[in-house]
Amino acid sequence: MDDLDSAHPAGGNGATPRPRLEDVAARVGLSTASVSLVLRNVAGPSERTRRRVLKAAAELGYRPDRNASALASRRSRLLGVMVDIHSPFHAELVEHLHTAAEEVGYDLVLSTLTRTRDESTVLETLLAFRCEALILLGSVSPAPVLAELDRKAPVISVGRRIAEADLDVVRTADDDGVGQVVDHLVALGHRSIAYVDGGKGVIVTDRRRGYRDAMRRHGLDERIRVLHGDITEAAGERAGRDLLDSGDLPSAVVxxxxxxxxxxxxxLRRAGVDIPGTVSVVGYDDDALSRLACFDLTTVSQNAEEQARHSVAAAMERLERGRTTPREIVLAPSLVVRGTTARTR
Structure with missing residues (x-):
């Protein structure tokens, strides 16, 4: 039996048998071993052979039996991904992770964080699915917990800086990203620049520090103004109402x-505030919503595609090449200027 398929006899009701690896091999006149190499994306077969095999598999409706493959090879070829169901940026990351994983012959298992499903439950689920490596988007678990998890399956932490444990990390320089925002606003003449915080966590701390450091760099120490917030739209609305109630609107808010x-x-718009004429507004992440014409939000791109590719590459280095030394990959964020920032009046 090939490690990609198992025999599936026709059912007693006259059902059409499921196409087998042997059927694909017969269609193209190759050995099952050669066909298996192509379908597992293993180097060796020529590009012409690959095209022939993939075309035949598609025409026959062949699908590899993942359970049989896992049993035969003792490999699941699954990467577990923890994702926050409420995060548009995580959704974009997952799309790119799928593409990067498929290119190296792996698939993803997603386990979601929700208001009633915490991180420990998510991690237990991924391990139960025999995921070979874990890609954790925005994990908040203590570093010792992640280090212990890494002994069970390689852990790649995406987005979060982790100094307290030897783990693979893929992230952007968040402090630099917010610093670019402040630099942009100051160049537009803004001096009264407020910041809506994101709650708790390492990523939150880095972005807050980036704001404070940039304000000090521009000699605006006395203008530093941090408002309570979190990662949600509701928190932004509350911060907007607080600014309006204070009677002291800044000329820009990050x-x-x-x-x-x-x-x-x-x-702010509901209250009749002109954006960006009276107040400039900047976000962070460059998620799909920020690009909609109705928002046209100036923001900071974390390059989701590049983060995804580096994350999958890190997993492959651990699984396929046996790398044991942890790596931290820090990507440079980039400012994306759209319609919610302008020169101060």
Missing amino acids: AYNDQCAIGLLTA
């Missing part, structure tokens, strides 16, 4: 992420 910025925009 929000922890795009969701928070969109809530802030909603509150």
Whole structure:
């Protein structure tokens, strides 16, 4: 039996038998071993052979039996991904992770964080599915917990800086990203620049520090103004109402992420505040919502595609090449200027 398939006899009701690896091999006149190499994306067969095999498999409706493959090879070829169901940026990351994983012959198992499903439950689920490596988007688990998890399956932490444990990390320089935002606003003449915080966590701390450091760099120490917030649109709306109630509107506001910025925009526009004429607003993440014409939000791109590719590459280095030394990959964020920032009046 090949490690990609198993025999599936026709059912007693006259059902059409499921196409087998042997059927694909017969169609193209190759050995099952050669066909298996192509379908497992293993180097060796020529590009012409690959095209012939993939075309035949598609025409026959062949699908590999993943259970049989796992049993035969003792490999699941699954990468477990923890994702926050409420995060548009995580959704974009997952799309790119799928593409990067498929290119190296792996698939993803997603386990979601929700309001009633915590991180420990998510991690237990991924391990139960025999995921060979774990890609954790925005994990908040203590570093010792992640280090212990790494002994069971390689862990790649995406987005979060982890200094307390020897783990693979893929992230952007969040402090630099917010610093670019402040530099942009100062260049537009803004001096009264407020910041809506993101709550708790390492990523939150890095972005807050980036705001404070940039304000000090521009000699605006006395203008530092941090408002309570979190990662949600509701938090942005609350921050917007608080600014309106204070009677002291800044000329620009930087929000922890795009969701928070969109809530802030909603509150200010509802109150008749001209954006960006009276107040400029900036987010962070460059998620799909920020690009919609109705928001046209100035923001910071973390390059989701590049993060995804580096994350899968790190997993492959651990699984296929046996790398044991942890690596941290820090990507440079980039400012994306759209319609919610302008020169101060």
